[in-house]
Amino acid sequence: MAEDDPQQDEHGAGRRLRADARRNEDAVLEAARVVFAEHGVDAPVREIALRAGVGMGTLYRRFPTRADLVAAVFRREVDACAAEAQALAAAHPPLAALVRWLRRYSGFIGTKRGLSAALHSGDPAFDTLPDYFRERFTPALAGLLETAVAARQIRAGVDPYDLLRAIGNLSVATESGGADHTGRMIDLIVDGLRFGADG
Amino acid sequence: MAEDDPQQDEHGAGRRLRADARRNEDAVLEAARVVFAEHGVDAPVREIALRAGVGMGTLYRRFPTRADLVAAVFRREVDACAAEAQALAAAHPPLAALVRWLRRYSGFIGTKRGLSAALHSGDPAFDTLPDYFRERFTPALAGLLETAVAARQIRAGVDPYDLLRAIGNLSVATESGGADHTGRMIDLIVDGLRFGADG
DNA sequence: TGATAAACGGAGCGTCGCTCCGTATATGCA
DNA sequence: TGCATATACGGAGCGACGCTCCGTTTATCA
Structure with missing residues (x-):
């Protein structure tokens, strides 16, 4: 697999994320997975951002909507x-x-x-x-x-x-x-x- | 039917509401029906209270939860x-x-x-x-x-x-x-x- | 016709999803 | 390697929500 290649976008399209952006996207998804499992899908976005060690802006730039995050997870x-x-x-x-x-x-x-x-x-x-x-x-x-x-x-x-x-x-x-x-x-x-x- | 009898509780149980309370309960249900039909079940409770000509306190005394109101309607x-x-x-x-x-x-x-x-x-x-x-x-x-x-x-x-x-x-x-x-x-x-x- | 229990109403609390923008940093070029 | 700049970060803050609290009003009945 070529997933570790920093040149390769995860979804194949023409995006090329900065390294920190990739790290944060991953951290958010993982945090969301855990928080949703613990508190249900209605858990507040703030808690996910906190757990991911990421600001609200970062989270919402990647997942414009709460529902987008849920769907991604x-x-x-x-x-x-x-x-x-x-x-x-x-x-x-x-x-x-x-x-x-x-x-x-x-x-x-x-x-x-x-x-x-x-x-x-x-x-x-x-x-x-x-x-x-x-x-x-x-x-x-x-x-x-x-x-x-x-x-x-x-x-x-x-x-x-x-x-x-x-x-x-x-x-x-x-x-x-x-x-x-x-x-x-x-x-x-x-x-x-x-x-x-x-x- | 005996529904117009003010002594008779709507649900049969031992409640006996004051006349204004009965009127307001009815107004809230009717307003909620209309608002839900127009704006969906996610419409804000405030709007229903406004339309019913009733305060938030009145509404929530009768329907302790948003979901209770939806269910009643x-x-x-x-x-x-x-x-x-x-x-x-x-x-x-x-x-x-x-x-x-x-x-x-x-x-x-x-x-x-x-x-x-x-x-x-x-x-x-x-x-x-x-x-x-x-x-x-x-x-x-x-x-x-x-x-x-x-x-x-x-x-x-x-x-x-x-x-x-x-x-x-x-x-x-x-x-x-x-x-x-x-x-x-x-x-x-x-x-x-x-x-x-x-x- | 008061006394009183019952009901009213809406300002306000805590929290939510989401935005905005000043700050920080990864990246490509010299 | 050092710099310029596009890129991304972070969190205070906004508007709106569900819901509560409590001072005020009113229906009821002796």
Whole structure:
């Protein structure tokens, strides 16, 4: 990857940020991630700036709106979760990698309660999020599924996006339900995938 | 109805408000309805108080939270919409009453964009709204359906809540779609109901 | 027709998202 | 390396928000 190349803009476009600007953008995103996780997405921007060690001006130059910051953090977390699919695939047998990633994904969805409210707020900053979500997660899961199919550990013909939605719904709805109810439901679904596999 | 009896509390519980208090509560609800319709549910409370000709203290004594006010207005509008079912049933033949009410209901849902965001906000003031919605609308529609079935104008066996959800979804999703797209979809559904009716 | 409980009203508090602009510094050229 | 300058920083401050507080007014009833 060329992400460490200071000449290379993170988003590919013609921007070229000063080194301190890049550092601060990163610090803000990381601080926002932590603060949102601790206090919810309604946490004040000031607190994020404080935690990032950055002034309000700096923060708002990069993220013109509160919603832009929320959306950026969300995209970052989607990227991180999707990227783990490859890491897990490299470190585990196909079926184990699949199960681990589904749990990871479920955990990701389960902690994003405030986000569903944001998505329905009508703020244009969130308009592209559903597509982003789908574009990143579908190939990630598709890769895991194909590998497991090729190893004859699960059956073929499962649509990745269907599975994402199913487990997503499971994970959102589950607030109560006792010890790892969602985990057991995931196991159940995976067993369903295994049924009819060749090996 | 006994609603005009000043001894009778609106909600049945043991409260007995002073006459001015009752007047003001009503003025606030009506003002809030208008302001929310004009400027969305995010409209400032001050504007509602101003329009109602009432001080902030008065408003907040009755509705301790912004969300409480929003919820109260919503319940009021649900009541009004549900009550129209009986009025329409008295004024029109069964099938016509049914169609008119479905359009009325569709219009109600269609103007409640901001509300779906509120429902997902997690504010406890909204917790009981889904149940309220269902408890009021299901019998209202059930009555219309039964009358039309008895007149052999539609077939039996249609679940009122299913129909509420179906038309609700139609009405929410439709922002674009051209002239009265939702209306045509309702007609389509009604034709489906008529299919197989005896008369 | 007072006495009094009940209700009113709006100035003001704390906080929010966001802006503005004087200051600091990373960068490219000599 | 030293300088000029575009670039970025930081935080006081603005307007608006939800909500509270409490001195004033009024409906109620003996």
